[in-house]
Amino acid sequence: MKPFVVLLGLFAAFGSAGVMAESPKTLPMPPTFNIQIDADEALTKYPLGVITKVAAFAHHGQENRTVTLPNGYEGKVYQVGSGTGLRTYTLVFSDKGVVTDVLYNEQGRHNGLTALQLQAQAKRILGPDVEKQPYKKHAPDEFRLGK
Numbered sequence: 001m002k003p004f005v006v007l008l009g010l011f012a013a014f015g016s017a018g019v020m021a022e023s024p025k026t027l028p029m030p031p032t033f034n035i036q037i038d039a040d041e042a043l044t045k046y047p048l049g050v051i052t053k054v055a056a057f058a059h060h061g062q063e064n065r066t067v068t069l070p071n072g073y074e075g076k077v078y079q080v081g082s083g084t085g086l087r088t089y090t091l092v093f094s095d096k097g098v099v100t101d102v103l104y105n106e107q108g109r110h111n112g113l114t115a116l117q118l119q120a121q122a123k124r125i126l127g128p129d130v131e132k133q134p135y136k137k138h139a140p141d142e143f144r145l146g147k
């Protein structure tokens with residue numbers, strides 16, 4: 001009985017000191033991939049840089065396939081729909097194991113969108129309406145001396 005009391009006391013002391021594992025932090029909930037959700041909305045709302053492989057699997061389920069992308073990162077491909085309505089969402093995982101981008105493909109006008117692209121535009125970091133217009137170029141003969 002005495003060893004049990006000592007062991008219980010040690011757990012209580014070390015647990016309050018932070019030696020024992022803390023409870024997991026709550027991750028933001030990514031949107032569900034389905035045929036009804038708008039691709040722009042899903043990509044704009046997807047939390048980048050925080051969703052781990054385990055959390056992605058828990059939320060989205062088993063991927064349809066795994067690919068190695070040209071930059072060497074791992075991609076988990078999820079398919080929704082079928083035939084000409086087939087859509088794919090590819091979760092791009094960094095070497096740290098978190099989702100850094102979501103690539104979207106379809107046979108339509110939204111083919112090739114990425115979460116990083118849409119989120120940067122929504123936050124007005126990138127995009128044609130954020131960029132300064134280039135300076136007007138003059139014709140070379142306008143700078144000739146003696147003209």
